[in-house]
Amino acid sequence: MSKQVENVRLHEIAHARAGDKGNRSNISLIPYNPAIYDCLLDQITEARVLDLFKKKGASKVTRYELPNLPALNFVIDDVLEGGVNSALNLDQHGKTLSFFLLTLLVKVPADLYKSKKN
Amino acid sequence: MVSSVVHIGCGAGFSGDRVDAAIPVVATLAKKEGPKYLIFETLAERTLALAQKHRRKDPSHGYSPFLESYIRPILKKCHECGIKIVSNFGAANPKGGAIKIAEIAKETGCNDIKIAIVEGDDLLQIMSGADIQNHPTIEGLDIGDNEVLAANAYLGARPIAEALQKGADVVVVGRCTDPALVLGPLIKEFSWAENDWSKLAAGTMAGHLLECGGQVTGAYFADPGYKDVPNLANVGFPLAEVKSDGTLIITKAENTGGLVSAQTVKEQLLYEIHDPENYYTADVILDISKVEVTEVGLDRVEVSGANGKPRPDTLKATVSIDGGWMGEAEMSYAGPNALKRARLAIDVLKSRYRDIGTNYPIRFDILGTMSVHSGDNEDITSSHSYPEDGDYRIRVATCGHEKEVIERINQEVLSLYCSGPAAGGGFRQHLTDQVQTASILVDREKIRPKVNFLTGNV
Numbered sequence: 001m002s003k004q005v006e007n008v009r010l011h012e013i014a015h016a017r018a019g020d021k022g023n024r025s026n027i028s029l030i031p032y033n034p035a036i037y038d039c040l041l042d043q044i045t046e047a048r049v050l051d052l053f054k055k056k057g058a059s060k061v062t063r064y065e066l067p068n069l070p071a072l073n074f075v076i077d078d079v080l081e082g083g084v085n086s087a088l089n090l091d092q093h094g095k096t097l098s099f100f101l102l103t104l105l106v107k108v109p110a111d112l113y114k115s116k117k118n
Numbered sequence: 119m120v121s122s123v124v125h126i127g128c129g130a131g132f133s134g135d136r137v138d139a140a141i142p143v144v145a146t147l148a149k150k151e152g153p154k155y156l157i158f159e160t161l162a163e164r165t166l167a168l169a170q171k172h173r174r175k176d177p178s179h180g181y182s183p184f185l186e187s188y189i190r191p192i193l194k195k196c197h198e199c200g201i202k203i204v205s206n207f208g209a210a211n212p213k214g215g216a217i218k219i220a221e222i223a224k225e226t227g228c229n230d231i232k233i234a235i236v237e238g239d240d241l242l243q244i245m246s247g248a249d250i251q252n253h254p255t256i257e258g259l260d261i262g263d264n265e266v267l268a269a270n271a272y273l274g275a276r277p278i279a280e281a282l283q284k285g286a287d288v289v290v291v292g293r294c295t296d297p298a299l300v301l302g303p304l305i306k307e308f309s310w311a312e313n314d315w316s317k318l319a320a321g322t323m324a325g326h327l328l329e330c331g332g333q334v335t336g337a338y339f340a341d342p343g344y345k346d347v348p349n350l351a352n353v354g355f356p357l358a359e360v361k362s363d364g365t366l367i368i369t370k371a372e373n374t375g376g377l378v379s380a381q382t383v384k385e386q387l388l389y390e391i392h393d394p395e396n397y398y399t400a401d402v403i404l405d406i407s408k409v410e411v412t413e414v415g416l417d418r419v420e421v422s423g424a425n426g427k428p429r430p431d432t433l434k435a436t437v438s439i440d441g442g443w444m445g446e447a448e449m450s451y452a453g454p455n456a457l458k459r460a461r462l463a464i465d466v467l468k469s470r471y472r473d474i475g476t477n478y479p480i481r482f483d484i485l486g487t488m489s490v491h492s493g494d495n496e497d498i499t500s501s502h503s504y505p506e507d508g509d510y511r512i513r514v515a516t517c518g519h520e521k522e523v524i525e526r527i528n529q530e531v532l533s534l535y536c537s538g539p540a541a542g543g544g545f546r547q548h549l550t551d552q553v554q555t556a557s558i559l560v561d562r563e564k565i566r567p568k569v570n571f572l573t574g575n576v
Contacts, residue, residue: 015345015381017338019390022257022557028388030381055493064394068410068423069384075392081494083258085164085441085554088481088515091490100491 004110013108014040016098023083025094027101030071037070039108044072052104053079053097074101124307126155126300126324127357127371130188131331133160137187139331139355142371144192146357148199153307156196157299158188158205159329166293167438167553169210170268181215181290182207190222197228197287204278204299208290210268212237216290216572234286236277238567239293241269241435241560250437250558258556264439267553271435271560274400275321276312277567278302284569293436295399297325300358308362318402319426320364323409326397327368327386327421331355334368334386335417336376349375369418378417387411387421396427398434400562403427432559441552444517445524447531448485450544452509459539460484460510466538467514470530478518480527485511511544517552524549 010016014031029044031037050061058079063072080094081087091097127147129140140156147154160182173180182188185207196203208215216233223231241250247266255261270293279302281289289302301321304310310317327334334356336347347353354374359367370378387406391397397404405425412420451459464482471480483489487504516527528547535542 011344015341015385017385017389019388021390021392022555024257024392026388026390026392028385028391030384030388032381055496057493062393064392064407066388066394066407066409068408069387071384071388073388073391073394085258085552086444086517088444088479088494088517089490090483090485090513090515096490 005107006110010104011102018098020093023080025076025079027074124153124360125150128328130158140192143355146371154201155303161206167268173210180211194226203288206291208292212290212292231287233288233572234281235570236291239270253558255556268438271433275301279305281569282306296329297322300325315426317364319404319424322404323424324358335370366421380411383419437556441554442519443524444550445528446515447528447547448513449542450511456510457506462539478516481515483513
């Protein structure tokens with residue numbers, strides 16, 4: 001039996017918030033439907049997130065898992081182009097970066113995706 | 119007698135937060151039984167260096183410039199209802215802040231108010247600039263031999279608890295950890311021991327959830343159609359109900375907008391957290407990796423499962439040094455073929471800057487295409503397609519120590535009015551005094567917080 005899979009933007013299935021400390025950003029990633037956590041775990045890897053933010057100077061991504069919430073927390077080094085005190089980017093805190101993470105595509109079983117959308 | 123529930127509300131989550139948010143929080147707290155507290159968190163990393171500059175110009179200044187606008191609307195009601203106020207709005211001059219509050223108390227008819235001052239965070243009082251420069255940097259820039267404008271250690275919750283124990287109605291702190299504003303009152307009320315790590319962790323987590331004000335009650339959260347928030351314009355600020363065993367419920371002020379849900383709490387729980395198992399504070403290392411979040415009623419969320427590990431032997435301190443100047447200048451191009459005109463403007467500027475011969479970093483944006491999400495040197499318009507017609511705005515940003523060079527870079531954008539592509543309009547520029555910060559670790563034994571009370575007539 002083959003399960004139907006949909007390719008959707010993270011924004012459809014999860015929410016996120018960015019915070020800054022120095023030249024480092026952390027972005028939480030929280031699925032609306034806890035059953036989708038495993039999809040995130042499989043597909044939103046450190047390598048993929050590093051690849052997304054490399055153009056902004058990201059040097060390293062560390063992913064922390066919080067299965068009880070459930071949520072993932074990405075810590076992205078050197079992504080703030082100097083950080084709040086020296087970045088030339090309009091968004092010196094990187095507050096908008098959570099919604100850049102949410103542009104990544106992810107494959108989810110159609111039944112889980114629909115359950116979020118009711 | 120140990121109280122069963124302590125109620126703590128938050129009236130501001132950063133310096134510059136809404137000045138009227140505390141009013142409904144105070145109205146809600148006033149109806150509660152038992153110990154009641156109101157905190158204001160108003161001190162970001164850079165704020166202290168700016169405050170230090172103000173103090174150098176005028177020794178009576180250097181506390182939060184927002185202090186009066188936060189305190190004046192609520193001081194009398196708090197005093198009448200037994201709501202104690204704890205805040206770091208002392209910034210670089212807690213005593214100056216306390217004197218200001220005493221003045222406001224007098225003007226608003228609050229008699230016999232006890233105002234405590236917590237000091238001891240200012241490293242420049244206990245070590246030389248050279249000593250500070252010798253500390254290795256753990257975060258941010260190398261200090262090098264740059265003049266230290268300000269250096270402040272993050273104090274913990276103990277001196278706040280001590281001030282409250284001695285009867286303070288208002289506690290004015292300079293630099294302390296943000297969660298200490300909440301943990302201090304809990305230590306005072308519940309007599310939590312210095313090594314009761316799980317309780318200290320629960321109290322620290324309560325503080326972490328409250329310290330950003332509306333960020334746990336639906337602000338910094340709304341995403342229409344995905345995460346809808348009722349009446350965001352009047353978002354209610356948060357309150358925590360904490361029991362002596364560390365049980366914690368997050369709720370919000372009555373008769374306000376916003377919401378408290380599992381989602382809002384999860385987002386704030388992870389805000390500015392790196393390793394969830396090791397969130398370092400002066401009082402405890404907080405581990406939130408096993409935390410669970412449960413909706414237990416309308417706008418009521420229980421948060422449980424915080425663990426604690428022994429506090430570190432060092433305290434974090436933020437060191438501020440002069441960061442030179444930042445220049446920003448903008449000009450708009452709109453209507454037919456606007457994108458090409460905007461790009462031409464940038465080509466003209468690049469050529470002009472080559473002729474000037476500056477080696478300062480310069481960033482170019484076209485607002486209306488990808489900007490905040492792009493890298494400093496990314497050529498957005500060649501890799502993405504955007505409409506040629508539109509409403510675009512070029513932006514040039516630079517930084518460096520020579521003010522004249524920064525001014526010249528901005529001025530070249532201004533000159534586009536008459537010497538650039540057709541129909542450039544709406545020029546604006548900024549020249550900003552920059553402060554750079556670095557974090558160092560300081561031996562805990564060297565830091566001796568002091569609690570004093572404002573005495574005598576002001």
